[in-house]
Amino acid sequence: MFDWRWDFVIEIMPRLLWATLNTLMAAGIGYGIALVLGLVFALAQRTPYRALTLIVRELVELIRSTPLVLQIFFVFFVGPQFGIRLSPWTSGMIAIGLHYAAYLSEVYRGGLEAVPKGQWEACRALNLSARRTYFGIIIPQALPASLPGMGNYLVGIFKDTPMLSVIGVAELMHTANALGSETYRFLEPYTLVGVIFLMISLPTAAGLRSFEAWVRQSLGMTK
Amino acid sequence: MSYTEFLAEHGSRLVSGAVVTAQQTVLAAILAVAIAVVMGLMRLSGNGAVRGTAVCYIEFFRGTSLLVQLYWIFFVLPLFGITLEKFTAGFVAVGMNLGAYGAEVVRGAIQSVPRGQYEAALALNMSPLTRMRRIIFPQAILIMLPPWGNLLIELLKATALVALISVSDLMFEAKQINGSTFLSIEAFGSALIIYYVMARLFISPSMRWFERVMARKMGRA
Secondary structure, eight states: OOOOOHHHHHHHHHHHHHHHHHHHHHHHHHHHHHHHHHHHHHTTSSSOHHHHHHHHHHHHHHHHHHHHHHHHHHHHOOOOOOOTTHHHHHHHHHHHHHHHHHHHHHHHHHHHHSOOOHHHOOOOOOTOOHHHHHIIIIIHHHHHHHHHHHHHHHHHHHHHGGGGGGGOOOOOOHHHHHHHHHHHHHHHHHHHHHHHOOOOHHHHHHHHHHHHHHHHHHOOOOO | OOOHHHHHHHHHHHHHHHHHHHHHHHHHHHHHHHHHHHHHEEEEEHHHHHHHHHHHHHHHHHSSHHHHHIIIIIIGGGGGOOOOOOHHHHHHHHHHHHHHHHHHHHHHHHSSOOOOHHHHHTTTTOOOOIIIIIIIIHHHHHHHHHHHHHHHHHHHHHHHGGGGGGSSSSSHHHHHHHHHOOOHHHHHHHHHHHHHHHHHIIIHHHHEEEEEEEEHHHTOO
């Protein structure tokens, strides 16, 4: 029955907090990969090569409409079949990075499409190279429109890291499972994991909202 | 082993897994829609306590991971004397989680029904219940359908997690086949394709069809 033991909480807290660091690191690395790869996916859909656009489009759709756990398993187990052994961390980061790259590419795409057409024409008229057009003119303007979506997925990736436990990445959920099976007490570990997640994700979401407001204000885009 | 041989040997397991995934998806979707409507309306209530309850529910389920919620429901609730069977625990967790996201969709849709509609209903002396039921909510449904399409795909994907509490869904069967044959590409690849087909060829088209039907009913086709 219900018996919450504080001494047990104090005993397991250090291990859970260490695991929280791993969770944060996994979310951070995964997000970093997703930010860069997402931009690649988004820009690849804007090249003049129709075939490339179609392939990338379909790949993004495939990644977006299949479960992340399945993708994690896929990346982890498919390598060895070809003699490539990936560690749980590496394959986890590849899977989660790819998954969120697909989502972020949609966010970027929306942002890029929100840039007024006149800006493109002006770049054309000034004979700017494609690189300067994107990095100097278009992306800085597309960024504010993309920020809310990017923020949502930062919190999203953090909340999806427990799935990495399935291939043995020693993050929070994995540690809670281990603690549970060592001590046969599941109440405290799982509840604490929930509490830790809430304590990180709620302030982060609030912080991101004020960051967006600050960016909009500093770019003179107040609504 | 060729892929056809693989399918001949393990195809039936993948199919039975896909059926369980479909069942989980439908049951979780029904629960999620019900929770979303109730919580979405409560979130807009004038009563602070009612609104607060909805905010707590939504923030709690959106703030923690589905996997944590699933494990909590399956492993911790029995300590409080509530034991759910794994199949039930699976769709209940997914439904409650997606219901919280859905509640925000419902709230947003109701809030984006034009203000004049409220005022007209008020001028016609409709009771708040009639106003919501006859005027506001039908128009809100039209607005909320596209985001619900995305949410249902998220829900389908979320049901893959129930494999981790040993519900024998598609994910679980793929994992089992992989464990016994080590044919990872075939096992996980087939499962990926089945999920993709379910989402793209089933959920998306039926939601678009539903959108058209609703638009016609509202005289906006």
